[in-house]
Amino acid sequence: MMAVPPRLSPSEAKSRNMAAVRSRDTKPEMVVRRLLHRLGYRYRLHRRDLPGRPDLVFPGRRAVVFVNGCFWHSHDCAKGRRRPVANAVWWEKKLADNRARDEAAVRSLEADGWRVLTVWECATRDLERLSDELRTFLGR
16 A cells, blocks of 8 residues: 655645745746757856846856746736735835846846847747847847
8 A cells, every 4th residue: 555645735745846946047037048058159158246136148258147036026928927825015015126136137247248138038939030139139
C-alpha cells in the first residue's frame, strides 16, 4: 500500500510555489538566448556590475537585453494585466515595486551610455518578429 504524502497548508503550498519561481534561465530567456546564438550573436549573462543585472549583455555594442515575464513586470498584455485576488494589496505593491526597480535600472544604464531593449515573455511566441527586432537593435 502506498503512503499518502501529508497535505500542505495553503501558505506552505504558496511558499513552495513562490520558491520555485526562477529569476534566471527562465523559458522565455532561454528562447531569446538560443535565438540570438543561432543568429550569430555572442553575449555575457547576468552581469552583476550593471544596474538591474541585465539578462544578456553585449559589451562591444554597449547594449543590454532584459527578458521580462509579463506577470512579474506588469506588461500591458492579458497575462500582465492579471492580478491575484488573494492578498491583492500586497501583490499590487510588489508589482509596482518591480516596475519602479526596472525603470530605475533602465534610466541608470542609459545614463551610463548603454542601449537597452526589453523583450517581453509574450513576444517570444513570434520568433520571426522577435529575431527582426533583435537584429535591428543589435545591428548587423
